[in-house]
Amino acid sequence: MQNADKIEKKELSRSALRRQREKEQRYKVLLTSAETLIVKNGYHKTSVGQIADHAEVSVGTVYFYFKNKEELLIKLFEEGVKTLRHVLGSAFLKEDNSLKGFENAGLAFFDDFCINHRPKFTILFKEALGLSPEMETQRKETLELLINDVTSALKIVGDEMNFSYRTEQTARVVTVGILGIYERVAYQYIMWQDDTNTPNLEEIGKDAVAFIMGGINSLTIS
Amino acid sequence: MQNADKIEKKELSRSALRRQREKEQRYKVLLTSAETLIVKNGYHKTSVGQIADHAEVSVGTVYFYFKNKEELLIKLFEEGVKTLRHVLGSAFLKEDNSLKGFENAGLAFFDDFCINHRPKFTILFKEALGLSPEMETQRKETLELLINDVTSALKIVGDEMNFSYRTEQTARVVTVGILGIYERVAYQYIMWQDDTNTPNLEEIGKDAVAFIMGGINSLTIS
Amino acid sequence: MQNADKIEKKELSRSALRRQREKEQRYKVLLTSAETLIVKNGYHKTSVGQIADHAEVSVGTVYFYFKNKEELLIKLFEEGVKTLRHVLGSAFLKEDNSLKGFENAGLAFFDDFCINHRPKFTILFKEALGLSPEMETQRKETLELLINDVTSALKIVGDEMNFSYRTEQTARVVTVGILGIYERVAYQYIMWQDDTNTPNLEEIGKDAVAFIMGGINSLTIS
Amino acid sequence: MQNADKIEKKELSRSALRRQREKEQRYKVLLTSAETLIVKNGYHKTSVGQIADHAEVSVGTVYFYFKNKEELLIKLFEEGVKTLRHVLGSAFLKEDNSLKGFENAGLAFFDDFCINHRPKFTILFKEALGLSPEMETQRKETLELLINDVTSALKIVGDEMNFSYRTEQTARVVTVGILGIYERVAYQYIMWQDDTNTPNLEEIGKDAVAFIMGGINSLTIS
């Protein structure tokens, strides 16, 4: 009896686990499908039906996992910011809180994020704009996390290296400036280049990072 | 007969002129209406009917002046870039091709363009994204004009002040970096602030410009 | 010239008139199509597409004439009440404000309205229920007109014949009671009978009217 | 063995009983949940999922107890008629088959049924309309029970008090008339009044009953 029970339990638990796994799998497949199609055709020209087709499920299933179309984009956006924070964060932490960390992070943005996570870049800086106010709010809050990361890093490095910024606001301007350069330079050189005619991205990344470092330095007070 | 003809001609010519004026007037009114509504509600949530209503004409008329809805946005985008080029250009030219010109231009962006032409800012950096490939191409070509302006300015100032950039590409990276900072800092601080809680924009502009100047300098070689 | 002008004007005016006529025609056709289908299949099982098909126009056209599906029902409902008021009113007015007028009206309900306007009956008492709160309000307001008609008639006849009701409320209860009998008796005997097995409607009408007259009398005070 | 069996049986029987109880319980809870939600939001705006949620079971369970959504409404309708028959019946039976019994029944309708079973009233006269033909048939058959009750009562009282109606049909018209008054007066004064502004329902009930009594009398032949 005890044995039977145990086996029974084990069996149940196994099938339950499998279901759980399948559910998570579906969720991920849906997100990936959405990402692929949105990056390719744009959010507005991607219909929920297309996403369902691509994920090989029914429309109803999409709505079982996501409350509406926009939620798909929000999740993708959050995923993108998470990845970006991770890429920048680990690059920064390879140095001991020196300015070199910022260089590393910058290069990681261009050489890692833009190359290995290009769809996420598109979602982050191209598709998540011009949408509903709720999306706008969401976008703001999520990006805020990233901004806080960088601002904190600036402060830490400053403490270590005996410099600081005039005001908290100045530090944030520097942060936002950095992100602006990331975004625009990458956008300009990645999104707009024909695939045949890709410029030397590594060089461009280096230049952009140099620009950023110059900007960072120019506002410090010691 | 001659007299009659002349009179007739005169009349025609007068009425033709009036018509010409009215046509141009209509065109402008339509653009303004479109701008107002798109900035307020976003491109996708603005219908051609709404634009027609706001301009007090019929839908058909909109299609007489513009081939389709997207063309309205393209024209607005071009207008926006034109205005921005003008604002930056005149600020730059107030100095004699010194780096001070770039400072002036930067400050003009934040203190003039963002304040006095805010709708254009929205069109340029928020609504004209995530649209069709044709729009994308259009956007690229139009922005290219602006980028060329700044790149030329960099070269001119460099010639005057005996510095230059390693490569043409570096100069363009600097340019794009500058525009990225403009865009993102402004976007962050203008679009996202509650109207009540506007931060000190002038200060922010100064910091952003300082950042830019640092970046510009850090890549020069003499 | 003058002649030409006149002709021109006449022509314009004629075509404009024709368009006007066509528009009104379309509107009516749409209403009729909606009525037919709703009476046959019920409001919820009638789709806007079906109505459009039946009227031989596109869906868009339906939405050009009616702001949404419910408005179609509201208009039908209003039409129904209008017709009913007219039927009852003219029957009543054939007598000189005597109780006989009520008899006439009652018989007209069963022998005219229920027979010659059966679709309207269905709309009035079967389909316009269980819908949205707005529809409910609409229904209330429209029916109120009918109730007021009857209540006024009661008062007029009372004045003429030297009787009245205890309170205003009593008069209204009588009114509502009358309408309740109309509705339910007709519903019971018209809607539920198989077409083969129609009972003697005239007899039923007479009985119902006798019932009503008894009710009317029993609450009078002289 | 016997013991074991007995025990086994006892155990089974006990658990079976418990299960039986639970099943009935579930059934009732589902009906109540459905009633609450349908009365509140209407049949069409109440989804099976909502009912399941409210009853704290899964959707599948709903379909174990009821063949489909409509069956829920049918059962509720039947319950409503049952309750109404009971209310009217017991009131009627308090008198010795005199006309007073009808008065009692009428007052019971307004003062008991409409007050203490208002949800049932809504189900009976508002939600169960405009639905599918099957529902219509069902509705007809169920209401027929009620009509038969009243017609029989009329006959019994007539026998007792030495009056009768011209034909069987006349008696049924009287019955239907009575129900029509019940329905419409109650509907008018209960459903449409703002909760703050409830009119004197007792008075209204009395008036309606007086109306009915007048109607009943006016068709009798002795």
Place this chain on the structure above:
DNA sequence: TATGAATGAGCATTCATTCAT
């Protein structure tokens, strides 16, 4: 030129119902 009625493809979303576990 200007009008505005007409079009109809397209889309997001809902929900009753099923069925494997």
Place this chain on the structure above:
DNA sequence: CATGAATGAATGCTCATTCAT
């Protein structure tokens, strides 16, 4: 018995665009 994930047909509604007048 109970669960809840999956289905997919069905629907109301929008809107860019056209074209006869």
